[in-house]
Amino acid sequence: MPDREGGGDRVEERPTRSPPVDLTTEEHRILAYASAIGSDFDFQLLVAAMAANEEELSEHLEALVHRGILIERLGGDRFGFTEEEFRARIYRSLTESRLRVLHRKIAEALESIRPGPPPELYSDLGRHYFLGKVTPKSLDFNRRAGEQARRAEEPERAIHHFERVLLDLSATPENHDREDASITEALGDLYYSIGNFPAADRYYGQALEKAGTREPGLTARLLLARSEIARDNLAVEAAARGALEARRLFESAGDPVGVATTHRLMARLAFHRGDYQGSLDENMFALELLEGNRDPRLIGRLAIDMGNSFAQLGPDVKSVAIEWYERAVVQLRGVSDWLELSRAYHNLAVAVGENHPQDGLDYLTKAREAADRGHDPRSAGWSLLTGVEMRLALGQMDEAERDNEQAFRLLQRLADPLGLEQVELNRGEIAERRGQWEEAERGYSGAVERCRKFSLSADEAEALFRLARLRSKVRDWGGAREAFLQSERLGLPEVRPNLAKAFGELKRALALAEAANDSLASKPAEDASEDPPL
Numbered sequence: 001m002p003d004r005e006g007g008g009d010r011v012e013e014r015p016t017r018s019p020p021v022d023l024t025t026e027e028h029r030i031l032a033y034a035s036a037i038g039s040d041f042d043f044q045l046l047v048a049a050m051a052a053n054e055e056e057l058s059e060h061l062e063a064l065v066h067r068g069i070l071i072e073r074l075g076g077d078r079f080g081f082t083e084e085e086f087r088a089r090i091y092r093s094l095t096e097s098r099l100r101v102l103h104r105k106i107a108e109a110l111e112s113i114r115p116g117p118p119p120e121l122y123s124d125l126g127r128h129y130f131l132g133k134v135t136p137k138s139l140d141f142n143r144r145a146g147e148q149a150r151r152a153e154e155p156e157r158a159i160h161h162f163e164r165v166l167l168d169l170s171a172t173p174e175n176h177d178r179e180d181a182s183i184t185e186a187l188g189d190l191y192y193s194i195g196n197f198p199a200a201d202r203y204y205g206q207a208l209e210k211a212g213t214r215e216p217g218l219t220a221r222l223l224l225a226r227s228e229i230a231r232d233n234l235a236v237e238a239a240a241r242g243a244l245e246a247r248r249l250f251e252s253a254g255d256p257v258g259v260a261t262t263h264r265l266m267a268r269l270a271f272h273r274g275d276y277q278g279s280l281d282e283n284m285f286a287l288e289l290l291e292g293n294r295d296p297r298l299i300g301r302l303a304i305d306m307g308n309s310f311a312q313l314g315p316d317v318k319s320v321a322i323e324w325y326e327r328a329v330v331q332l333r334g335v336s337d338w339l340e341l342s343r344a345y346h347n348l349a350v351a352v353g354e355n356h357p358q359d360g361l362d363y364l365t366k367a368r369e370a371a372d373r374g375h376d377p378r379s380a381g382w383s384l385l386t387g388v389e390m391r392l393a394l395g396q397m398d399e400a401e402r403d404n405e406q407a408f409r410l411l412q413r414l415a416d417p418l419g420l421e422q423v424e425l426n427r428g429e430i431a432e433r434r435g436q437w438e439e440a441e442r443g444y445s446g447a448v449e450r451c452r453k454f455s456l457s458a459d460e461a462e463a464l465f466r467l468a469r470l471r472s473k474v475r476d477w478g479g480a481r482e483a484f485l486q487s488e489r490l491g492l493p494e495v496r497p498n499l500a501k502a503f504g505e506l507k508r509a510l511a512l513a514e515a516a517n518d519s520l521a522s523k524p525a526e527d528a529s530e531d532p533p534l
Helices: 025-037 043-050 054-066 084-092 096-113 119-131 135-151 155-170 177-193 197-211 216-232 236-252 256-273 276-289 296-311 315-334 338-353 357-373 377-393 397-413 417-433 437-453 457-473 477-489 497-529
Strands: 040-042 070-072 078-081
Touching (some): 025 040, 025 054, 025 078, 025 096, 054 070, 119 135, 135 177, 177 216, 197 216, 216 236, 256 276, 256 457, 338 377, 357 377, 457 477, 457 497, 477 497
Antiparallel strands (some): 070 078
C-alpha cells in the first residue's frame, strides 16, 4: 500500500532520478531530509535528524524560502514544500541505502524529542522505522498504530500499518505463525468492513494456513468469516459447508457464543433460499444459546436477522419485525458498529417504507450516514437501491433513476451480484413507469437471468412476476402467462407476501384474458355450424 506522505513503502528496487538542478550540496542534503519527513516538517525535528547547527540550518531554510522552494508556516517552527512534485523529485533522486539512513535518523530524532512516545507519534514512528528497516521498532510502532487506527474507526489507515507488520514479520527468522494468523485475521476483518471481500477472503485464507490445527477457536472463527464472504458472493453451498465445520469446532471447544453465530449464518442462508420460517427457527435457536449474553454487538446483529425473518412472514407480524430492527439500532448505535447499524436502518426503512415511503427514505439517509462512517460503499449502494421504489411511490422519477445508476456504479466496482440484480429490477420498474416497454422487458429479463445464475429463487419469482405484469400491459397474454406460471412455481406470493394482493389481481386478469381468447377462438366454429346466408 503506498505511503501517503513520503513517496511510498518501498520493498523492491527502483531506479533513482536526477535531483533538481541549481541546488548546492548542502541545500540538497537539507531538502533530502525534509522530503523524507513529508510535505510539511518541523524545524526542530529537522535539526535533530541532521544533527545540525540551528543558526546555519535556519539560514539555509531562509534562502530556500526566498527562492520559492519552501514556505514558512505561521510561527516559524514549521516549513513546507511549495510544490509536492518538487518534493517528490528530491525524494525519488535518493538511493535506497540513503533513504534507509534518513528514515532511521528521523525516527530516532522523533523519539528523542518526544520521549515516551505519545500515541500521536505511533504512525510516524511506524513509517520511518519501517522505511529505515529497523524491524523491531517498526513492528512495535506499526502494531500500536494499527490498533489505534482500528479503535478510531479508520480501517484504511489500520490496514496500512498491519500490512507493514506482516512484511516485517516475514523478514524475521523466528517462528511467528500465531502472530501472523492474528494479524491476517485482523486484516481480513478490516477489508471485510470496507466491502473488499476478495482481499478479506485472501487474508482469512492465509490466517487459516498459519493457524493450522493448533488453534481450534481461531480456525472456527476464520471458517465462519470465509463462509460469510461465500454467502455474500452467493456461493451458498460453500457457505453452508464452512458454517457446519465451524459449528463442529465451536461445539468441541464448548463455545456457545460461537455455536450461536454459526446458527445465525445458517439462518441467513435459509433466508436467501426463501425459507423464512427456517430462518426464523435458526435465529430463535441462536437467541436461546445467547441467553444471558450481554454483548450488544452480537445481540444487535441477531436482532436484525430476527427482524428480517418476521418481515417476510406477512403483514400481520410486520410490527414485530419493526420492533426487532429498532432494538438492533439501539444496541449497535451504542457500540458504534457502523456497518451493522447501516444494515439495521436499511431494513427498518424497508419495513416502514412500504406504507410510509418518506419515512423509509429518512431511515435510508441514516443508513448511508452509518455506511459512510464505517467506510462501507456496499451498504451505501444498497441504501440508494432500496430507496428507488420509495421514490417511485412518491412520484420522484428522475431522483429514482439517479439513485439507481449511482448505486450501479458503486456496486459494479464491488462486483456485488445481488446488488446488480436489484439494479436491473429497478431499471425495469422505472422504464415500466415511463411506458418504455422494451426497456422494461430488458430490465426484468436481465434480473431473471442474474437470479437464475446465483439460484436466488425468491428474487427470481419477484422478477418473473414483474415481467408477467409488464407483458399483460402490452397484451402479450401468452408471454405474461408463461412468466406468471414460472413465478407461481417458485412460490410467489408466499416468498413475497407484500406482492400477494397484486399477484391475485394479475391472476384474475390473466384468467379473464384467457377466457376472452377462448371465446374468440370458438366463435368461428359456431358461425360455421349455422346455415350460410342466402
